[in-house]
Amino acid sequence: MERKRSSQHRTSDSEDDDAILVLNRQRYRPVDRRALISFARRVLDELGRSRVSATITLVGDRTIRILNRTYRHTDRPTDVLAFPDQSTFPHERLDRLYLGDVVISVETAAHYARRFGISFDRELRNLIIHGLLHLCGYDHETDRGEMRRLERRLRRRLIGRGR
Numbered sequence: 718m719e720r721k722r723s724s725q726h727r728t729s730d731s732e733d734d735d736a737i738l739v740l741n742r743q744r745y746r747p748v749d750r751r752a753l754i755s756f757a758r759r760v761l762d763e764l765g766r767s768r769v770s771a772t773i774t775l776v777g778d779r780t781i782r783i784l785n786r787t788y789r790h791t792d793r794p795t796d797v798l799a800f801p802d803q804s805t806f807p808h809e810r811l812d813r814l815y816l817g818d819v820v821i822s823v824e825t826a827a828h829y830a831r832r833f834g835i836s837f838d839r840e841l842r843n844l845i846i847h848g849l850l851h852l853c854g855y856d857h858e859t860d861r862g863e864m865r866r867l868e869r870r871l872r873r874r875l876i877g878r879g880r
Contacts, residue, residue, distance in 0.1 A: 736758070736769065736770040736771075736813055737754045737757045737758055737761075737770065737771055737772075737773070738754075738770075738771075738772045738773070739753045739754050739757070739772075739773045739774075739775070740772065740773070740774040740775065741775045742774055742775060742776050742777075742780065743775050743776050743777045743780075743823045743824075744777075745777055745823045745824050745827070746823050746824075746827060746837065748775060748823070748841070749838075752838075753773065753841065753842075753845065756842055756845060756875070757771065757773060757845050757849060759875055760845060760846055760849050760871060760875060761849060763871055763874065763875065764849070764850075764853055764871075766816070766853060768813050768814070769813055769814045769815070769816050770813045770814070770815050770816065771815070771816040771817060771818070771819065771849065771852055772817075772818045772819070773818075773819045773820075773821065773845060773848070774818060774819070774820045774821070775821050775823050776820055776821070776822055776823070777822060777823065777824050778794035778822050778824040778825060779794075780820075780822075781794050781795055781796075781798065781820060781821075781822035781825065782794040782795075784798055784820060785798065788800075794822055794824070794825050795822065795825065796821065796822055796825040796826055796829060796844055797819065797820065797821050797822070797844040797847055797848045798819070798820045798848075799817065799818070799819050799820075799847075799848045799849075799851030799852050800817050800818040800819075800820070801816065801817040801851070801852050801854070802815045802816060802817040802818075802852075816849070816852040816853065817852045818852075819844075819845065819848030819849060819851075819852065820848075821841065821844050821845070821848065823841075826840045826841055826844055827840075839876060842872075842875070842876050843872060843876070846868055846871050846872060846875070846876075847868060850864055850867065850868060850871075855867065
């Protein structure tokens, strides 16, 4: 009886994992969803946002180009887009504030990884940091460098030296 009851209850770690959803909607490159969930959780913890949830969706260039054209009026693929949630209500199932969605083009990420001479996994992590910072309200286009400085600090702390 005790064994059954304990298997029905999840640990806080798995509940935290549920707060970050990684959807893989591409076939260009295999990804380790669990590792990306864990990394995104660490980023949010570093930002003091432990009790929030977000979705990260991995797509191809075709999909991100459509999103970029629709929402930013730029008809080309990009590496990452962030769509902050406009509500102020906690996610019903998790009782957490939902930050929003980060969409990453795996094809463009792979291209930039080759161009910058870094691993694909490192570039994915760079983009997760960038997207989550946008969901937390940072904007490198208007903030006098605050987001870029924080992004560099998070990269050094969570990924290591380099880009």
